[in-house]
Amino acid sequence: MSHDINALIKQVEAGDIDAAEPGLVAIVAENPRQPAAQFYLGIIRLKQGRNEEAEGAYAAAARGLPGVAAVHSNLALAAHRAGSKEVARLASVKAQVLAPEGIGPYTLQSEAATAEGDTAGALLAAGRAFAIAPDQQSGLLLGAAQGAGDAVLVERATDRLLNADSSDLGASMHRAFLLQQNGRNIEAEALYRILLKREPNNPDIWFNLGVTLIDEGRFEAAAEPYARRARLVHGRPLEDAPEYAEMPLMPVQPVDRTCARHRLKHDAEQYRYLSERDVLPDNFKSEWEAYQALLDGLSEEQRGAISFNLDDAEYGRIERSYNRLVYIAASGWGDTNPLNTDLDWNKIEESYLDGDPRAIAIDALLSEDALARLRRFCFESTIWHQLKGAGYLGAYYRSGFNDPLLFAIGRGLRERLPRILGPHNLKMMWAYKYDQHMAGINPHADFAAVNVNFWINHAESNLEPETGGLLVFRKPAPQDWTFERYNAAPAEEIYDFLGDERDNPVRVPNRENRALLFDSRLFHETDRFKFKDGYIHRRINITMLFGHGGG
Numbered sequence: 001m002s003h004d005i006n007a008l009i010k011q012v013e014a015g016d017i018d019a020a021e022p023g024l025v026a027i028v029a030e031n032p033r034q035p036a037a038q039f040y041l042g043i044i045r046l047k048q049g050r051n052e053e054a055e056g057a058y059a060a061a062a063r064g065l066p067g068v069a070a071v072h073s074n075l076a077l078a079a080h081r082a083g084s085k086e087v088a089r090l091a092s093v094k095a096q097v098l099a100p101e102g103i104g105p106y107t108l109q110s111e112a113a114t115a116e117g118d119t120a121g122a123l124l125a126a127g128r129a130f131a132i133a134p135d136q137q138s139g140l141l142l143g144a145a146q147g148a149g150d151a152v153l154v155e156r157a158t159d160r161l162l163n164a165d166s167s168d169l170g171a172s173m174h175r176a177f178l179l180q181q182n183g184r185n186i187e188a189e190a191l192y193r194i195l196l197k198r199e200p201n202n203p204d205i206w207f208n209l210g211v212t213l214i215d216e217g218r219f220e221a222a223a224e225p226y227a228r229r230a231r232l233v234h235g236r237p238l239e240d241a242p243e244y245a246e247m248p249l250m251p252v253q254p255v256d257r258t259c260a261r262h263r264l265k266h267d268a269e270q271y272r273y274l275s276e277r278d279v280l281p282d283n284f285k286s287e288w289e290a291y292q293a294l295l296d297g298l299s300e301e302q303r304g305a306i307s308f309n310l311d312d313a314e315y316g317r318i319e320r321s322y323n324r325l326v327y328i329a330a331s332g333w334g335d336t337n338p339l340n341t342d343l344d345w346n347k348i349e350e351s352y353l354d355g356d357p358r359a360i361a362i363d364a365l366l367s368e369d370a371l372a373r374l375r376r377f378c379f380e381s382t383i384w385h386q387l388k389g390a391g392y393l394g395a396y397y398r399s400g401f402n403d404p405l406l407f408a409i410g411r412g413l414r415e416r417l418p419r420i421l422g423p424h425n426l427k428m429m430w431a432y433k434y435d436q437h438m439a440g441i442n443p444h445a446d447f448a449a450v451n452v453n454f455w456i457n458h459a460e461s462n463l464e465p466e467t468g469g470l471l472v473f474r475k476p477a478p479q480d481w482t483f484e485r486y487n488a489a490p491a492e493e494i495y496d497f498l499g500d501e502r503d504n505p506v507r508v509p510n511r512e513n514r515a516l517l518f519d520s521r522l523f524h525e526t527d528r529f530k531f532k533d534g535y536i537h538r539r540i541n542i543t544m545l546f547g548h549g550g551g
Helices: 005-013 017-030 035-047 051-064 069-082 083-097 104-113 119-132 134-148 149-165 169-181 184-197 203-215 220-234 259-274 287-296 298-302 314-316 347-354 368-380 404-416 483-488 493-501
Strands: 359-362 385-387 392-396 427-435 450-455 469-476 506-508 515-521 522-526 539-548
Touching: 005 017, 005 035, 017 035, 017 184, 035 051, 035 069, 051 069, 051 083, 051 392, 069 083, 069 104, 104 119, 104 134, 119 149, 119 347, 134 169, 149 169, 149 184, 169 184, 184 203, 184 359, 220 522, 259 368, 259 385, 259 392, 287 314, 298 522, 347 359, 347 427, 347 469, 359 506, 368 539, 404 427, 469 483, 515 522
Parallel strands: none
Antiparallel strands: 359 515, 385 392, 392 427, 427 539, 450 515, 450 539, 469 506, 469 522
């Protein structure tokens, strides 16, 4: 399978690492000596915090590009973060020899000093880097100045970030990102909005603005940037809201063609369901047949693959709907309370706060009306774009999972559980929909304070009522593990850490309209499940994360 390395590089440079990662991994697997692919894969791994893998990728790139200072400078940074001090030292020396005027060694010195608590040394090195390349290194200076408590240099760096030449869109976005990363969210928001006046149809700017608003504690305000980002990436729905009428009808960037057998199966079922409910125009009534034909015609290799890319002929058959926002079944929810008014919320709080571990089930979470409307939104809306290899699909806030009913649920939970959720803003939400014959989520923990997970599938869909939910392990993630490690480590690594506790989880069976409230640091995984076949019988869970990790 061929991949366009230049297109992948552009995706990385635009910040779309999720889209670029599979292609770069495939290139490196086929040809480990491809230095450009290794270099840009190293960039992705460094951003993901997978520092040892980043070091390996940069080392491979350095063997193929021994005379490029930037490769050695990045290798030094990755090796430093991975704890390979001698590799970092040698790579830094090499970078300085190749480019004596370069900033790489100073940036490394600043980060190393920061890691060691030497705020004065970090500021000195950052200042030297800033003197060489003020536009490029103003973010480094900002972070170091904040660490050292130098208010004058904080404002100098911030002013430079805000007032640098904005003709280079990539550089301007990077400056806004640096402001956000250093807690200057109001300034970052202002810069993103300035950029949007020039580039109103740039999905990356809308996405970054949404992230910035969430970091400001304005979760619901991010809905508008994310709604626009979703339409730019996935196209506008057939009958869209009037406020988006001026936006492009078609996606402004190539649609992701990554696919899998279970994705085609889901989409065939969903479009057939929509056709039977008569919510699609006549020319879409047979859309499900195109998906079913593709599914029936898959090769044995495609059927067994975790994922594959649709070729031109395959994609052409479903181009108008694949990964598109064809239909959104808005709930129309207003200010009404969506939660069950008969629940004893004070008792729920007491049970959670007294629990060891802190993990309790809440039955009949939503009112009947709210549950029905939320089901309709999830059954009918074509927002299930995130392919998950184990056999489930994701719908995310940034890509269309942003109905007002969801915000009402989040607000209601914080109001009724003030001692648990009151101090914590809603930080993220998503939904997963599962194939009945595949697997769920591996063990992991989340970077939040409290998780609220609830199921909206029908009671009769679950053929094994004592399973089908979550296993919550009684041992929390270690404090010294990074988010990347406890959220994405191989299952066996987490099981090894859990030891005997692996055999003693809190098992919370799947129930219609049941929620599970638990400490986000607790490792958890999808329990085994057996559900009826058929589109409306798929297991669906919604997750809301409140607060920061360890909070």
